[in-house]
Amino acid sequence: MRRAGLALLAAAMALPLAAVQIVARDSTQRGFPSEVQQGSLVIATLPAGAQARFDGHDLRPTPAGLVVIGIGRDASSPQTVELRFPDGRVQKVDIAISKRDWPIQRVNGVPDDTVNPPPAIAARIARENAEIVAARRSDSDGTGFAQAFIWPVQGRVSGRFGNQRIFNGTPKAPHSGMDIAAKQGTPIHAPADGVVTLAKSGFFLTGGTVMIDHGHGVSSNFLHLSRIDVKPGDVIHQGDVVGAVGMTGRATGPHLHWGMTWFETKIDPLLVLERTR
Numbered sequence: 001m002r003r004a005g006l007a008l009l010a011a012a013m014a015l016p017l018a019a020v021q022i023v024a025r026d027s028t029q030r031g032f033p034s035e036v037q038q039g040s041l042v043i044a045t046l047p048a049g050a051q052a053r054f055d056g057h058d059l060r061p062t063p064a065g066l067v068v069i070g071i072g073r074d075a076s077s078p079q080t081v082e083l084r085f086p087d088g089r090v091q092k093v094d095i096a097i098s099k100r101d102w103p104i105q106r107v108n109g110v111p112d113d114t115v116n117p118p119p120a121i122a123a124r125i126a127r128e129n130a131e132i133v134a135a136r137r138s139d140s141d142g143t144g145f146a147q148a149f150i151w152p153v154q155g156r157v158s159g160r161f162g163n164q165r166i167f168n169g170t171p172k173a174p175h176s177g178m179d180i181a182a183k184q185g186t187p188i189h190a191p192a193d194g195v196v197t198l199a200k201s202g203f204f205l206t207g208g209t210v211m212i213d214h215g216h217g218v219s220s221n222f223l224h225l226s227r228i229d230v231k232p233g234d235v236i237h238q239g240d241v242v243g244a245v246g247m248t249g250r251a252t253g254p255h256l257h258w259g260m261t262w263f264e265t266k267i268d269p270l271l272v273l274e275r276t277r
Ligand SMILES: [Zn+2]
Pocket: 159, 175, 176, 177, 178, 179, 256, 257, 258
């Protein structure tokens, strides 16, 4: 961290005044932070006229000049945003990434064909995942991503983002979201404004599945629902009910799995809820 911080300072000192203002912070203008945790959603204000690129994506500013990027669970330090100014100057902004601990979580008692699926089921899972991935690619002009997010249901966090999970003794992919324990049928509220991009019941692993596009590549997915109250294309406002908690798909009890992504990058909803900048 210290080395990255010094590098950033050295870079800032070498820059002309106009560029230094990018990292100036006041109540209306937020530059990119110097350091964030793995799994963070990062929102920053671009200087007027500047263009930004990160992780293969050209960042499109909102009318207010905001851009957003996601930092993955396994992101290494530093991550670099490239800024281009109207006069052709290019500036690289390094963001130091602090590592997190990823505890092992053992989940036992799920049906074995959800852990080691036979070929026919594996093919079905692949088809359903492709629908989820396609919905995640949505890149609309919505600005819900910049709101202060609210909890979709109230409850105990029963599974954290990023946990290394072992199902019935078999290591599987890290946990892609956070689990909130809640009673079957508890209404699920949209954590921020958006548009529904997927609403389907009966997926093999994820059960009743709803996805909301919050704009600029940021999406929420809600899994294991017992009821779905929305359809693709519905415009959703923060707090609207989109469905109800259940335990459909691969689940051992009623809970809401809430995942968030920036395009393909999975981010931690808990960090989005806690975000203060
Ligand atoms: Zn989960």
